[in-house]
Amino acid sequence: MGSNKGVGLVFLGLVVGFFGVGRAQLSATFYDTTCPNVISIVRNVVQQAAQSDARIGASLIRLHFHDCFVDGCDGSLLLDSTSTIDSxxxxxxxxASARGFPVVDDIKTALESQCSGVVSCADILAIASEVAVVLAGGPEWSVLLGRRDGTTANRAGANSNLPGPRDGLSNITRMFSNQGLDTTDVVAxxxxxxxxxxxCQFFNDRLYNFNSTGAQxxxxxxxxxxxxxxxxTNSTDDTTLFDLDPTTADGxxxxxxxNLQSNRGLLQSDQELFSIDGATVPIVQSFASSQSTFFDSFVNSIIKMGNISPLTGxxxxxxxxxxxxxxxxxQK
Structure with a gap:
């Protein structure tokens, strides 16, 4: 893990330089004096949750992704509906698919007991994502911090800005491009x-009736x-779960x-990265042949994603x- 930390720090410097003064308001040392134990507090809660829920790491990083793609990384996804908030x-x-909210609540409670009113919910998602990746054997990186929380939600934006499991590559690439992310970021x-x-409901059609052809x-x-x-066997099955990676499900x-090279991408949006003769195919091949190349690119891309329109100051x-x-x- 130590060598991966060095990789994360290198990319951290590159990303801060790329985003310039405005984005560089985020800093890996933002809580060093106001809440110095923030990372360990988040890690302890996520570790405890993972003991009874092997999915929690993937769920937390998905929350970070779905938050950042809608009006930036401002914690808006975490807001419940009220008379003025359309969640x-x-x-x-x-x-019925975004999950992990009680764990975010537990993290917030733990942080409030140690440094009340200091750490934002948006930063909790960013930190929890890094913790989740490391706990699953992935790379470490220094998370840029200092985001503040939004006071509004945007359900319409969530409906239009988030890629779906049946989206084609052109649509996915367009959505990423709208956020300032490139093709390598898509694949990483x-x-x-x-x-x-x-x-099952998110890929059943690929097994039985793809594009209404009556075939797989x-x-x-x-x-x-x-x-x-x-x-x-049931297109509306929202309880039976399948590993996104059938080889090392939790790593x-x-x-x-x-898996993509073997045509074993579970979701259509996954396999599209390799089944289309386009710019993503050589990137998939590069990541498949070198885990360190994938880790380097993933660190770079998730830091970039975490810099989408943060609220600061x-x-x-x-x-x-x-x-x-x-x-x-x-909540109503």
Missing amino acids: EKDAFPNQ LSGAHTFGRAQ DSSMDSAYVTSLRGSC FDNNYYT TSGEIRSNCRRVNGGQI
């Missing part, structure tokens, strides 16, 4: 699917289809990319409860 949790890409951040699970998705390995059909490694607030704005109404 992003109820948007189609999040409904998709590598977070090296751990976690997906419900021809880009899927036939033996893989047969194994999935053994348990995935953060580059097997996601070797006096903008926004530091929520005392991640589910509602300060002084706001309780």
Whole structure:
């Protein structure tokens, strides 16, 4: 893990330089004097949660991703609905699939007991993502901090700005480009699917009726289809879970990319990275052949993603409860 830390620090310097003065308001040392134990506090809560929930790491990094892609990394995804808040949790890409909110609550409670009113909910998601990756065997990096929390949510934005499991490559690339992320970022951040699970309802059509053809998705390995059909028989099944990476389900490694090379990407949006003769194919091949190359690119890309339109300085607030704005109404 020590060598990966060095990699993270190198990319940290590159990213701060790339984003310039405005974005460089975020700093890896932001809480050094106000909440010096912030990383260890988050790590302890995530470690404890992982003992009973192997999926929690993947769920937390997904929250960070879905938060940043809607009006920037401002913790808006964490807000519950009230008479004035139309929660992003109820948007189609999040409904019945975004999870881990109670763990975020536990992290916030632990931080409030040690350094009240200091650490933002948006920063909690960024820190928890790094912790989750490291606990699963992935690279370390110095998380840039200093985000503040937004006071509004944008359900319409969540419905339109978040890639879905059946999206084609051109649509996914467009959504990333809208956030200032390039093709390498698309492939690197998709590598977070090296751990976690997906419900049958999100890929059932690939097994039985792809594009309304009455046949399976021809880009899927036939033996893989047969194994999935053994348990995935209901297109509305939102309880049966399948490993996104059938080889090392809970480890953060580059097997996601070797799976794509074998036509064993579970979601259509995954396999699209390799089944289309385009710019993503050589990147997949590069990551499949070198885990360190993948780790380097992933660190670079997730730091870039965490820099999407953060609120800093006096903008926004530091929520005392991640589910509602300060002084706001309780969930309806």
